[in-house]
Amino acid sequence: MKKLVLIGILLSLVFVPSAYAQQKYALGVGNVALKVDYFRFTDSNMGDLNLQNGLFLGIEGYVGTFLPNLYFGIETGWAGTSGDWKYWDVKADLSSTYVPIEFNVKYAFELSPSFVLDLGSGLSINYFDIEETVGNWSTSSNDWLFGGQFFADADFKFGSSWFVGANIKYQVTQDIRLNGIDTETSASNFRVGGQLGYMF
Numbered sequence: 170m171k172k173l174v175l176i177g178i179l180l181s182l183v184f185v186p187s188a189y190a191q192q193k194y195a196l197g198v199g200n201v202a203l204k205v206d207y208f209r210f211t212d213s214n215m216g217d218l219n220l221q222n223g224l225f226l227g228i229e230g231y232v233g234t235f236l237p238n239l240y241f242g243i244e245t246g247w248a249g250t251s252g253d254w255k256y257w258d259v260k261a262d263l264s265s266t267y268v269p270i271e272f273n274v275k276y277a278f279e280l281s282p283s284f285v286l287d288l289g290s291g292l293s294i295n296y297f298d299i300e301e302t303v304g305n306w307s308t309s310s311n312d313w314l315f316g317g318q319f320f321a322d323a324d325f326k327f328g329s330s331w332f333v334g335a336n337i338k339y340q341v342t343q344d345i346r347l348n349g350i351d352t353e354t355s356a357s358n359f360r361v362g363g364q365l366g367y368m369f
Contacts, residue, residue: 219252
């Protein structure tokens with residue numbers, strides 16, 4: 170898994186030389202954005218644990234490549250979900266933390282001078298942690314998961330350098346292993362929300 174991530178990063182760096190300012194870019198030579206999304210784990214086992222739904226806070230940064238309107242970027246963020254689960258008459262409070270680190274490529278279609286549609290995909294390495302609390306006793310376990318994602322953004326440009334938009338993303342991951350045990354549960358997830366960004 171680590172070799173695949175390393176190969177993906179190296180291939181991305183090979184195909185992303187310095188951007189040329191004289192080329193036309195739909196979202197500038199580069200851009201950054203802050204995201205707030207609704208987050209949902211899609212594996213049914215997460216639903217059984219009442220851990221499906223949460224909030225995602227993210228940041229992205231993209232730079233133009235040797236082709237106009239083709240961007241390479243890194244995205245990361247934090248998602249948290251919480252719920253409870255009952256063992257016979259004992260109630261356990263559960264919470265999860267999810268941190269994706271994504272390496273993406275996207276193409277920006279300039280549909281008008283102020284409206285841009287992005288389509289993209291990429292590879293990711295993702296941190297997952299689950300904490301269980303019963304009374305005053307708590308324990309946590311975590312895992313790093315390899316994954317991939319595809320997404321779409323619709324951005325409206327305003328002023329000279331700003332844009333606001335909506336995004337949707339689906340990400341698939343490996344199954345989670347906790348304390349060396351395969352849970353047969355993935356951290357695959359769906360996100361939808363908005364972003365505010367700046368072009369440079």
